[in-house]
Amino acid sequence: MTAASRIMRALLPLALGVAVLLVWEAVVAAYDIPRFVLPAPSAIWQALISDFPSLMASLWTTLRITLLAFVLAVASGVALAVLFSQSRIIEMALYPYAVVLQVTPVVAIAPLIIIWVGFERIDLALLILAWLVAFFPILSNTTLGLRSADHNLIDLFRLHGASNWQILRRLRLPSALPYLLNGMKTAGGLALIGTVVAEYGAGSGTATGLAWRIIEAGNRLQIARMFAALFLLALLGVTIFFALALLEYMVLRHWHESAVAKDI
Amino acid sequence: MSVVARLRRVERSFPNGVNALGPLDLDIAGGEFVSLLGPSGCGKSTALRIIAELLIPTGGELVWPQGKPRIGFVFQDPTLMPWAIIRDNVRLPLDLESVPRAEANARAEAALKRVGLEGFSGAYPRVLSGGMRMRASIARALVARPQLLLMDEPFAALDEISRDALNEDLLRLWREDGLTIVFVTHSVYESTFLSTRILTLTPRPGRIASEIRPVAPPARTSEWRLTGEFALAAREVSLSLRNAMAKAA
Numbered sequence: 177m178t179a180a181s182r183i184m185r186a187l188l189p190l191a192l193g194v195a196v197l198l199v200w201e202a203v204v205a206a207y208d209i210p211r212f213v214l215p216a217p218s219a220i221w222q223a224l225i226s227d228f229p230s231l232m233a234s235l236w237t238t239l240r241i242t243l244l245a246f247v248l249a250v251a252s253g254v255a256l257a258v259l260f261s262q263s264r265i266i267e268m269a270l271y272p273y274a275v276v277l278q279v280t281p282v283v284a285i286a287p288l289i290i291i292w293v294g295f296e297r298i299d300l301a302l303l304i305l306a307w308l309v310a311f312f313p314i315l316s317n318t319t320l321g322l323r324s325a326d327h328n329l330i331d332l333f334r335l336h337g338a339s340n341w342q343i344l345r346r347l348r349l350p351s352a353l354p355y356l357l358n359g360m361k362t363a364g365g366l367a368l369i370g371t372v373v374a375e376y377g378a379g380s381g382t383a384t385g386l387a388w389r390i391i392e393a394g395n396r397l398q399i400a401r402m403f404a405a406l407f408l409l410a411l412l413g414v415t416i417f418f419a420l421a422l423l424e425y426m427v428l429r430h431w432h433e434s435a436v437a438k439d440i
Numbered sequence: 441m442s443v444v445a446r447l448r449r450v451e452r453s454f455p456n457g458v459n460a461l462g463p464l465d466l467d468i469a470g471g472e473f474v475s476l477l478g479p480s481g482c483g484k485s486t487a488l489r490i491i492a493e494l495l496i497p498t499g500g501e502l503v504w505p506q507g508k509p510r511i512g513f514v515f516q517d518p519t520l521m522p523w524a525i526i527r528d529n530v531r532l533p534l535d536l537e538s539v540p541r542a543e544a545n546a547r548a549e550a551a552l553k554r555v556g557l558e559g560f561s562g563a564y565p566r567v568l569s570g571g572m573r574m575r576a577s578i579a580r581a582l583v584a585r586p587q588l589l590l591m592d593e594p595f596a597a598l599d600e601i602s603r604d605a606l607n608e609d610l611l612r613l614w615r616e617d618g619l620t621i622v623f624v625t626h627s628v629y630e631s632t633f634l635s636t637r638i639l640t641l642t643p644r645p646g647r648i649a650s651e652i653r654p655v656a657p658p659a660r661t662s663e664w665r666l667t668g669e670f671a672l673a674a675r676e677v678s679l680s681l682r683n684a685m686a687k688a689a
Contacts, residue, residue: 328519331494335513336536336584346535350523431522431564 215400223400238385245306246367253314261322278312286377302374309370310363317359321352354432357424364416443467443505451499459645461486475623475631475638483646484624512586516593518573520565526576527561533584551579571602591623632674640684649684
Protein backbone atom coordinates (compact mmCIF):
# COMPACT_ATOMS: atom_id res chain seq x y z
CA MET A 177 0.00 0.00 0.00
CA THR A 178 1.35 3.45 -0.85
CA ALA A 179 1.58 6.22 1.73
CA ALA A 180 -1.15 8.19 -0.06
CA SER A 181 -3.65 5.33 -0.04
CA ARG A 182 -2.82 4.63 3.59
CA ILE A 183 -3.67 8.24 4.50
CA MET A 184 -6.87 8.01 2.45
CA ARG A 185 -7.83 4.90 4.33
CA ALA A 186 -7.63 6.75 7.64
CA LEU A 187 -9.00 10.08 6.44
CA LEU A 188 -11.98 8.88 4.42
CA PRO A 189 -14.03 7.29 7.22
CA LEU A 190 -13.03 10.16 9.54
CA ALA A 191 -14.23 12.78 7.06
CA LEU A 192 -17.48 10.88 6.54
CA GLY A 193 -18.03 10.69 10.30
CA VAL A 194 -17.47 14.43 10.74
CA ALA A 195 -19.80 15.17 7.82
CA VAL A 196 -22.57 13.00 9.31
CA LEU A 197 -22.19 14.73 12.70
CA LEU A 198 -22.43 18.18 11.07
CA VAL A 199 -25.55 17.24 9.08
CA TRP A 200 -27.05 15.67 12.22
CA GLU A 201 -26.41 18.86 14.21
CA ALA A 202 -27.86 21.04 11.44
CA VAL A 203 -30.98 18.90 10.95
CA VAL A 204 -31.76 18.84 14.68
CA ALA A 205 -31.39 22.62 14.83
CA ALA A 206 -33.30 23.31 11.59
CA TYR A 207 -36.32 21.13 12.37
CA ASP A 208 -36.25 21.85 16.10
CA ILE A 209 -36.32 18.13 16.96
CA PRO A 210 -37.00 17.61 20.69
CA ARG A 211 -34.04 16.40 22.82
CA PHE A 212 -35.95 13.33 24.01
CA VAL A 213 -36.35 12.13 20.42
CA LEU A 214 -32.99 12.91 18.87
CA PRO A 215 -30.40 14.99 20.73
CA ALA A 216 -27.83 16.90 18.70
CA PRO A 217 -24.21 15.66 18.82
CA SER A 218 -23.31 18.75 20.86
CA ALA A 219 -25.93 17.80 23.48
CA ILE A 220 -24.58 14.25 23.63
CA TRP A 221 -21.09 15.67 24.11
CA GLN A 222 -22.38 17.85 26.97
CA ALA A 223 -24.02 14.83 28.60
CA LEU A 224 -20.78 12.92 28.24
CA ILE A 225 -18.85 15.72 29.97
CA SER A 226 -21.36 16.43 32.76
CA ASP A 227 -21.94 12.75 33.57
CA PHE A 228 -18.33 11.81 33.04
CA PRO A 229 -17.60 10.49 36.58
CA SER A 230 -20.68 8.23 36.78
CA LEU A 231 -20.29 7.04 33.19
CA MET A 232 -16.63 6.22 33.79
CA ALA A 233 -17.52 4.25 36.93
CA SER A 234 -20.06 2.29 34.89
CA LEU A 235 -17.58 1.82 32.07
CA TRP A 236 -15.10 0.40 34.54
CA THR A 237 -17.71 -2.01 35.94
CA THR A 238 -18.56 -3.30 32.47
CA LEU A 239 -14.93 -3.42 31.38
CA ARG A 240 -13.85 -5.29 34.50
CA ILE A 241 -16.45 -8.01 34.07
CA THR A 242 -15.80 -8.23 30.32
CA LEU A 243 -12.05 -8.63 30.74
CA LEU A 244 -12.37 -11.13 33.55
CA ALA A 245 -14.90 -13.19 31.59
CA PHE A 246 -12.63 -13.04 28.55
CA VAL A 247 -9.56 -14.21 30.47
CA LEU A 248 -11.56 -17.02 32.08
CA ALA A 249 -13.00 -18.01 28.69
CA VAL A 250 -9.53 -18.18 27.11
CA ALA A 251 -8.07 -20.17 30.01
CA SER A 252 -10.95 -22.64 30.27
CA GLY A 253 -11.47 -22.90 26.51
CA VAL A 254 -7.81 -23.69 25.85
CA ALA A 255 -7.66 -26.10 28.79
CA LEU A 256 -10.73 -28.01 27.61
CA ALA A 257 -9.52 -28.05 23.99
CA VAL A 258 -6.19 -29.50 25.15
CA LEU A 259 -8.08 -32.12 27.13
CA PHE A 260 -10.14 -32.94 24.02
CA SER A 261 -6.97 -33.29 21.93
CA GLN A 262 -5.57 -35.81 24.39
CA SER A 263 -8.70 -37.89 24.85
CA ARG A 264 -11.21 -38.65 22.15
CA ILE A 265 -13.55 -40.15 24.75
CA ILE A 266 -13.70 -36.97 26.85
CA GLU A 267 -14.32 -34.97 23.68
CA MET A 268 -17.16 -37.24 22.58
CA ALA A 269 -18.75 -37.03 26.03
CA LEU A 270 -18.46 -33.29 26.61
CA TYR A 271 -18.62 -31.61 23.24
CA PRO A 272 -22.41 -31.88 22.75
CA TYR A 273 -22.95 -30.12 26.08
CA ALA A 274 -20.57 -27.35 25.11
CA VAL A 275 -22.69 -26.89 21.99
CA VAL A 276 -25.90 -26.85 24.04
CA LEU A 277 -24.45 -24.11 26.24
CA GLN A 278 -23.48 -22.17 23.15
CA VAL A 279 -26.80 -22.36 21.31
CA THR A 280 -28.98 -21.53 24.32
CA PRO A 281 -29.44 -17.74 24.22
CA VAL A 282 -27.79 -16.03 27.16
CA VAL A 283 -30.90 -13.87 27.71
CA ALA A 284 -32.84 -17.05 28.41
CA ILE A 285 -30.36 -18.38 30.96
CA ALA A 286 -29.72 -15.02 32.64
CA PRO A 287 -32.67 -15.03 35.08
CA LEU A 288 -31.86 -18.53 36.27
CA ILE A 289 -28.18 -17.82 36.83
CA ILE A 290 -29.00 -14.56 38.62
CA ILE A 291 -31.42 -16.33 40.95
CA TRP A 292 -28.97 -19.12 41.66
CA VAL A 293 -26.03 -16.83 42.34
CA GLY A 294 -28.16 -14.24 44.14
CA PHE A 295 -28.64 -10.51 43.70
CA GLU A 296 -26.16 -9.79 46.45
CA ARG A 297 -23.42 -11.26 44.25
CA ILE A 298 -24.66 -9.86 40.95
CA ASP A 299 -21.12 -9.32 39.60
CA LEU A 300 -20.48 -13.04 39.84
CA ALA A 301 -23.71 -13.78 37.95
CA LEU A 302 -22.72 -11.32 35.22
CA LEU A 303 -19.28 -12.89 35.04
CA ILE A 304 -20.70 -16.39 34.61
CA LEU A 305 -23.07 -15.24 31.87
CA ALA A 306 -20.40 -13.33 29.95
CA TRP A 307 -18.03 -16.29 30.28
CA LEU A 308 -20.69 -18.65 28.90
CA VAL A 309 -20.98 -16.54 25.76
CA ALA A 310 -17.25 -16.00 25.21
CA PHE A 311 -16.15 -19.55 25.97
CA PHE A 312 -17.32 -21.43 22.90
CA PRO A 313 -15.37 -19.69 20.11
CA ILE A 314 -12.19 -20.26 22.10
CA LEU A 315 -13.00 -23.94 22.58
CA SER A 316 -14.00 -24.64 18.99
CA ASN A 317 -11.18 -22.64 17.38
CA THR A 318 -8.50 -24.10 19.62
CA THR A 319 -9.84 -27.63 19.14
CA LEU A 320 -9.65 -27.17 15.37
CA GLY A 321 -6.17 -25.65 15.64
CA LEU A 322 -4.79 -28.45 17.81
CA ARG A 323 -6.06 -30.93 15.24
CA SER A 324 -4.58 -29.08 12.28
CA ALA A 325 -0.95 -29.84 13.15
CA ASP A 326 0.99 -31.20 10.15
CA HIS A 327 0.72 -35.00 10.16
CA ASN A 328 4.21 -35.44 8.75
CA LEU A 329 5.59 -33.33 11.57
CA ILE A 330 3.73 -35.47 14.08
CA ASP A 331 5.37 -38.51 12.45
CA LEU A 332 8.76 -36.82 12.66
CA PHE A 333 8.22 -36.10 16.37
CA ARG A 334 7.25 -39.75 16.94
CA LEU A 335 10.28 -40.93 14.95
CA HIS A 336 12.52 -39.04 17.37
CA GLY A 337 10.77 -40.51 20.37
CA ALA A 338 8.71 -37.46 21.36
CA SER A 339 6.22 -37.86 24.21
CA ASN A 340 2.59 -36.72 23.85
CA TRP A 341 3.48 -33.77 26.05
CA GLN A 342 6.34 -32.75 23.74
CA ILE A 343 4.07 -33.04 20.70
CA LEU A 344 1.46 -30.92 22.45
CA ARG A 345 3.83 -28.21 23.61
CA ARG A 346 6.16 -27.99 20.64
CA LEU A 347 3.79 -28.80 17.80
CA ARG A 348 0.07 -28.79 18.52
CA LEU A 349 -0.06 -25.62 20.61
CA PRO A 350 1.98 -23.49 18.17
CA SER A 351 -0.11 -24.88 15.30
CA ALA A 352 -3.26 -23.87 17.17
CA LEU A 353 -2.05 -20.35 17.88
CA PRO A 354 -3.47 -18.64 14.74
CA TYR A 355 -6.83 -20.35 15.38
CA LEU A 356 -6.81 -19.37 19.06
CA LEU A 357 -5.99 -15.74 18.28
CA ASN A 358 -8.82 -15.61 15.76
CA GLY A 359 -11.17 -17.14 18.33
CA MET A 360 -10.02 -14.51 20.82
CA LYS A 361 -11.12 -11.70 18.49
CA THR A 362 -14.61 -13.21 18.39
CA ALA A 363 -14.62 -13.98 22.10
CA GLY A 364 -13.53 -10.45 23.07
CA GLY A 365 -16.59 -8.95 21.38
CA LEU A 366 -18.85 -11.68 22.72
CA ALA A 367 -17.63 -11.17 26.30
CA LEU A 368 -18.73 -7.54 26.06
CA ILE A 369 -22.08 -8.50 24.53
CA GLY A 370 -22.52 -11.16 27.21
CA THR A 371 -21.82 -8.65 29.97
CA VAL A 372 -24.25 -6.08 28.56
CA VAL A 373 -27.02 -8.63 27.99
CA ALA A 374 -26.50 -9.98 31.50
CA GLU A 375 -26.73 -6.44 32.90
CA TYR A 376 -30.04 -6.01 31.07
CA GLY A 377 -31.17 -9.34 32.51
CA ALA A 378 -30.23 -8.25 36.01
CA GLY A 379 -32.04 -4.94 35.49
CA SER A 380 -33.38 -2.94 38.44
CA GLY A 381 -30.39 -1.05 39.75
CA THR A 382 -28.40 -3.93 41.16
CA ALA A 383 -25.93 -3.78 38.30
CA THR A 384 -24.10 -0.53 37.73
CA GLY A 385 -22.51 -1.11 34.33
CA LEU A 386 -23.05 0.84 31.12
CA ALA A 387 -26.11 -1.21 30.18
CA TRP A 388 -27.79 -0.09 33.37
CA ARG A 389 -26.94 3.55 32.56
CA ILE A 390 -28.69 3.07 29.22
CA ILE A 391 -31.81 1.56 30.81
CA GLU A 392 -31.87 4.25 33.49
CA ALA A 393 -31.42 7.09 30.97
CA GLY A 394 -34.11 5.55 28.77
CA ASN A 395 -36.57 5.39 31.66
CA ARG A 396 -35.94 9.07 32.42
CA LEU A 397 -36.02 10.09 28.75
CA GLN A 398 -32.44 11.39 29.04
CA ILE A 399 -31.72 10.45 25.47
CA ALA A 400 -28.47 12.42 25.25
CA ARG A 401 -27.14 10.49 28.22
CA MET A 402 -28.29 7.27 26.60
CA PHE A 403 -26.35 8.13 23.46
CA ALA A 404 -23.29 8.99 25.56
CA ALA A 405 -23.37 5.58 27.26
CA LEU A 406 -23.97 3.91 23.91
CA PHE A 407 -21.01 5.75 22.44
CA LEU A 408 -18.75 4.57 25.27
CA LEU A 409 -19.98 1.01 24.84
CA ALA A 410 -19.20 1.05 21.11
CA LEU A 411 -15.81 2.62 21.83
CA LEU A 412 -15.09 -0.15 24.32
CA GLY A 413 -16.03 -2.85 21.81
CA VAL A 414 -13.87 -1.33 19.09
CA THR A 415 -10.93 -0.95 21.47
CA ILE A 416 -11.16 -4.58 22.56
CA PHE A 417 -11.27 -5.73 18.94
CA PHE A 418 -8.31 -3.66 17.84
CA ALA A 419 -6.25 -4.61 20.89
CA LEU A 420 -6.79 -8.30 20.06
CA ALA A 421 -6.13 -7.75 16.35
CA LEU A 422 -2.87 -6.03 17.31
CA LEU A 423 -1.96 -8.92 19.58
CA GLU A 424 -2.66 -11.33 16.73
CA TYR A 425 -0.47 -9.34 14.38
CA MET A 426 2.39 -9.08 16.90
CA VAL A 427 2.38 -12.82 17.57
CA LEU A 428 1.99 -14.02 13.98
CA ARG A 429 3.79 -11.36 11.95
CA HIS A 430 6.96 -13.38 11.38
CA TRP A 431 5.49 -16.61 10.21
CA HIS A 432 1.79 -16.83 9.51
CA GLU A 433 0.49 -16.09 6.03
CA SER A 434 -2.40 -14.04 7.44
CA ALA A 435 -0.09 -11.56 9.15
CA VAL A 436 3.12 -11.30 7.13
CA ALA A 437 3.68 -8.18 5.08
CA LYS A 438 3.24 -8.74 1.36
CA ASP A 439 6.54 -7.04 0.65
CA ILE A 440 7.87 -9.06 -2.27
CA MET B 441 28.09 -55.94 3.28
CA SER B 442 26.18 -56.46 6.48
CA VAL B 443 22.40 -56.19 6.44
CA VAL B 444 21.06 -53.16 8.29
CA ALA B 445 17.34 -53.72 7.73
CA ARG B 446 15.47 -56.76 6.52
CA LEU B 447 11.87 -56.86 5.34
CA ARG B 448 10.41 -60.37 5.40
CA ARG B 449 7.27 -60.80 3.33
CA VAL B 450 6.08 -57.42 4.54
CA GLU B 451 2.52 -56.55 3.56
CA ARG B 452 0.23 -53.66 4.23
CA SER B 453 -3.44 -53.70 3.36
CA PHE B 454 -6.09 -51.00 3.58
CA PRO B 455 -8.80 -51.31 6.24
CA ASN B 456 -11.11 -52.65 3.49
CA GLY B 457 -8.75 -55.59 2.97
CA VAL B 458 -7.29 -54.47 -0.36
CA ASN B 459 -3.58 -55.12 -0.43
CA ALA B 460 -1.53 -51.95 -0.98
CA LEU B 461 1.96 -53.35 -0.62
CA GLY B 462 3.79 -56.60 -0.80
CA PRO B 463 4.56 -59.21 0.05
CA LEU B 464 7.95 -57.54 -0.03
CA ASP B 465 11.29 -59.20 0.67
CA LEU B 466 14.14 -56.76 0.92
CA ASP B 467 17.57 -56.66 2.54
CA ILE B 468 19.19 -53.28 2.92
CA ALA B 469 22.93 -53.44 3.34
CA GLY B 470 25.03 -50.89 5.23
CA GLY B 471 26.35 -48.10 3.02
CA GLU B 472 23.90 -48.76 0.18
CA PHE B 473 21.98 -46.11 -1.70
CA VAL B 474 18.78 -47.96 -2.56
CA SER B 475 16.08 -46.33 -4.67
CA LEU B 476 12.50 -47.57 -4.71
CA LEU B 477 11.23 -46.59 -8.13
CA GLY B 478 7.61 -46.90 -9.12
CA PRO B 479 4.43 -45.12 -10.17
CA SER B 480 2.34 -43.12 -7.68
CA GLY B 481 0.20 -45.29 -5.46
CA CYS B 482 2.45 -48.34 -5.71
CA GLY B 483 3.07 -48.30 -1.97
CA LYS B 484 6.69 -47.14 -2.03
CA SER B 485 6.02 -44.46 0.58
CA THR B 486 4.19 -47.07 2.63
CA ALA B 487 7.29 -49.28 2.51
CA LEU B 488 9.42 -46.37 3.70
CA ARG B 489 7.05 -45.62 6.59
CA ILE B 490 7.13 -49.25 7.62
CA ILE B 491 10.94 -49.15 7.73
CA ALA B 492 10.69 -45.96 9.86
CA GLU B 493 8.27 -47.87 12.14
CA LEU B 494 5.67 -45.17 11.59
CA LEU B 495 3.39 -47.83 10.12
CA ILE B 496 2.96 -51.38 11.32
CA PRO B 497 2.91 -54.02 8.59
CA THR B 498 -0.33 -56.00 8.41
CA GLY B 499 1.72 -59.05 7.44
CA GLY B 500 5.33 -60.15 7.59
CA GLU B 501 7.97 -58.47 9.70
CA LEU B 502 10.72 -55.90 9.82
CA VAL B 503 13.98 -57.08 11.37
CA TRP B 504 17.04 -55.12 12.49
CA PRO B 505 19.86 -57.71 12.34
CA GLN B 506 22.31 -55.31 14.01
CA GLY B 507 19.86 -53.54 16.29
CA LYS B 508 17.74 -50.57 15.36
CA PRO B 509 19.88 -47.86 13.77
CA ARG B 510 19.39 -44.14 14.27
CA ILE B 511 16.93 -43.09 11.58
CA GLY B 512 16.53 -39.79 9.76
CA PHE B 513 13.46 -39.09 7.63
CA VAL B 514 12.98 -36.54 4.86
CA PHE B 515 9.46 -35.97 3.53
CA GLN B 516 8.32 -34.81 0.12
CA ASP B 517 7.48 -31.43 1.63
CA PRO B 518 10.11 -29.73 3.75
CA THR B 519 7.63 -29.92 6.71
CA LEU B 520 9.37 -27.20 8.67
CA MET B 521 7.64 -25.56 11.62
CA PRO B 522 6.67 -22.12 10.23
CA TRP B 523 6.80 -20.46 13.66
CA ALA B 524 10.43 -21.41 14.31
CA ILE B 525 13.58 -20.02 12.71
CA ILE B 526 15.65 -22.37 10.56
CA ARG B 527 18.17 -23.14 13.31
CA ASP B 528 15.43 -24.12 15.75
CA ASN B 529 13.80 -26.28 13.08
CA VAL B 530 17.05 -28.10 12.44
CA ARG B 531 17.64 -28.48 16.18
CA LEU B 532 14.30 -30.23 16.72
CA PRO B 533 15.53 -33.87 16.84
CA LEU B 534 18.19 -32.85 19.38
CA ASP B 535 15.65 -30.96 21.48
CA LEU B 536 13.41 -34.02 21.55
CA GLU B 537 16.35 -36.07 22.75
CA SER B 538 17.19 -33.45 25.41
CA VAL B 539 20.62 -32.57 24.07
CA PRO B 540 21.89 -29.49 26.00
CA ARG B 541 20.91 -26.28 24.23
CA ALA B 542 24.43 -24.93 23.55
CA GLU B 543 25.63 -28.21 22.05
CA ALA B 544 22.40 -28.58 20.07
CA ASN B 545 22.74 -25.08 18.63
CA ALA B 546 26.35 -25.74 17.60
CA ARG B 547 25.38 -29.01 15.92
CA ALA B 548 22.44 -27.36 14.15
CA GLU B 549 24.70 -24.60 12.81
CA ALA B 550 27.22 -27.21 11.65
CA ALA B 551 24.48 -29.19 9.87
CA LEU B 552 23.25 -26.01 8.15
CA LYS B 553 26.77 -25.31 6.96
CA ARG B 554 27.02 -28.79 5.45
CA VAL B 555 23.91 -28.24 3.32
CA GLY B 556 25.04 -24.77 2.25
CA LEU B 557 22.66 -22.78 4.44
CA GLU B 558 25.11 -20.95 6.67
CA GLY B 559 23.87 -17.45 7.30
CA PHE B 560 20.21 -18.50 7.12
CA SER B 561 19.90 -19.95 10.60
CA GLY B 562 17.94 -16.93 11.88
CA ALA B 563 15.51 -16.81 8.94
CA TYR B 564 11.93 -18.02 9.09
CA PRO B 565 11.09 -20.83 6.64
CA ARG B 566 8.67 -18.66 4.65
CA VAL B 567 11.42 -16.37 3.35
CA LEU B 568 13.41 -19.31 1.91
CA SER B 569 13.00 -20.80 -1.56
CA GLY B 570 11.68 -24.34 -2.01
CA GLY B 571 15.18 -25.70 -2.58
CA MET B 572 16.55 -23.97 0.50
CA ARG B 573 13.71 -25.27 2.64
CA MET B 574 14.49 -28.78 1.44
CA ARG B 575 18.14 -28.22 2.35
CA ALA B 576 17.03 -27.21 5.86
CA SER B 577 14.89 -30.34 6.00
CA ILE B 578 17.93 -32.47 5.08
CA ALA B 579 20.03 -30.67 7.71
CA ARG B 580 17.35 -31.54 10.27
CA ALA B 581 17.53 -35.19 9.24
CA LEU B 582 21.33 -35.22 9.47
CA VAL B 583 21.73 -33.31 12.74
CA ALA B 584 20.97 -36.35 14.89
CA ARG B 585 23.67 -38.30 13.01
CA PRO B 586 21.49 -41.03 11.56
CA GLN B 587 22.88 -44.30 10.24
CA LEU B 588 19.85 -44.91 8.05
CA LEU B 589 18.36 -42.04 6.08
CA LEU B 590 14.87 -42.52 4.62
CA MET B 591 13.78 -40.08 1.92
CA ASP B 592 10.26 -39.95 0.50
CA GLU B 593 10.39 -38.24 -2.93
CA PRO B 594 12.25 -35.33 -1.32
CA PHE B 595 12.98 -33.41 -4.54
CA ALA B 596 9.79 -34.14 -6.48
CA ALA B 597 8.41 -30.63 -6.03
CA LEU B 598 11.62 -28.81 -6.95
CA ASP B 599 12.72 -27.29 -10.25
CA GLU B 600 15.28 -29.26 -12.21
CA ILE B 601 18.19 -26.94 -11.45
CA SER B 602 17.67 -27.12 -7.67
CA ARG B 603 17.04 -30.83 -7.94
CA ASP B 604 20.32 -31.53 -9.76
CA ALA B 605 22.29 -29.46 -7.25
CA LEU B 606 20.63 -31.24 -4.33
CA ASN B 607 21.28 -34.65 -5.91
CA GLU B 608 25.01 -33.93 -6.05
CA ASP B 609 25.08 -32.58 -2.51
CA LEU B 610 23.15 -35.60 -1.27
CA LEU B 611 25.75 -37.95 -2.80
CA ARG B 612 28.51 -35.97 -1.08
CA LEU B 613 26.76 -36.23 2.30
CA TRP B 614 26.11 -39.95 1.73
CA ARG B 615 29.82 -40.55 1.11
CA GLU B 616 31.08 -38.31 3.90
CA ASP B 617 28.87 -39.87 6.56
CA GLY B 618 28.91 -43.44 5.29
CA LEU B 619 25.11 -43.31 5.34
CA THR B 620 22.70 -45.98 4.26
CA ILE B 621 19.95 -44.33 2.22
CA VAL B 622 16.58 -45.62 1.10
CA PHE B 623 15.25 -43.17 -1.45
CA VAL B 624 11.72 -43.22 -2.85
CA THR B 625 11.30 -41.61 -6.25
CA HIS B 626 9.34 -41.79 -9.48
CA SER B 627 12.16 -40.28 -11.52
CA VAL B 628 14.21 -42.66 -13.67
CA TYR B 629 17.04 -40.13 -14.09
CA GLU B 630 17.24 -39.29 -10.43
CA SER B 631 17.42 -42.93 -9.36
CA THR B 632 20.00 -43.70 -12.07
CA PHE B 633 22.19 -40.83 -10.96
CA LEU B 634 21.98 -41.50 -7.23
CA SER B 635 21.63 -45.19 -6.56
CA THR B 636 23.90 -48.13 -6.06
CA ARG B 637 20.79 -50.29 -6.41
CA ILE B 638 17.37 -49.58 -7.90
CA LEU B 639 14.28 -51.62 -7.14
CA THR B 640 11.35 -51.10 -9.49
CA LEU B 641 7.94 -51.69 -7.95
CA THR B 642 4.75 -52.82 -9.63
CA PRO B 643 1.51 -50.83 -9.31
CA ARG B 644 -0.76 -51.71 -6.39
CA PRO B 645 -0.02 -53.94 -4.64
CA GLY B 646 3.60 -52.81 -4.79
CA ARG B 647 5.95 -55.72 -5.30
CA ILE B 648 9.55 -55.77 -6.43
CA ALA B 649 9.57 -56.26 -10.20
CA SER B 650 13.26 -55.93 -10.90
CA GLU B 651 16.57 -55.04 -9.38
CA ILE B 652 19.17 -52.98 -11.21
CA ARG B 653 22.65 -51.99 -10.14
CA PRO B 654 23.47 -49.10 -12.41
CA VAL B 655 27.09 -49.01 -13.51
CA ALA B 656 28.44 -45.85 -12.01
CA PRO B 657 31.87 -44.31 -11.85
CA PRO B 658 33.22 -43.91 -8.31
CA ALA B 659 32.47 -40.22 -8.27
CA ARG B 660 29.17 -39.39 -9.93
CA THR B 661 29.35 -35.79 -11.03
CA SER B 662 27.35 -33.33 -13.07
CA GLU B 663 29.66 -34.18 -15.99
CA TRP B 664 28.73 -37.85 -15.81
CA ARG B 665 25.10 -36.84 -16.14
CA LEU B 666 25.90 -35.54 -19.65
CA THR B 667 27.65 -38.67 -20.93
CA GLY B 668 26.26 -41.35 -23.21
CA GLU B 669 27.07 -43.86 -20.49
CA PHE B 670 24.56 -42.17 -18.17
CA ALA B 671 21.95 -42.07 -20.93
CA LEU B 672 22.40 -45.81 -21.51
CA ALA B 673 22.12 -46.56 -17.78
CA ALA B 674 18.95 -44.49 -17.56
CA ARG B 675 17.59 -46.30 -20.61
CA GLU B 676 18.13 -49.64 -18.91
CA VAL B 677 16.29 -48.45 -15.81
CA SER B 678 13.50 -47.04 -17.94
CA LEU B 679 13.05 -50.32 -19.82
CA SER B 680 13.04 -52.25 -16.60
CA LEU B 681 10.33 -49.97 -15.21
CA ARG B 682 8.29 -50.45 -18.37
CA ASN B 683 8.56 -54.22 -18.01
CA ALA B 684 7.41 -53.92 -14.41
CA MET B 685 4.30 -52.00 -15.54
CA ALA B 686 3.66 -54.56 -18.27
CA LYS B 687 3.99 -57.43 -15.81
CA ALA B 688 1.35 -55.88 -13.57
CA ALA B 689 -1.03 -55.21 -16.48
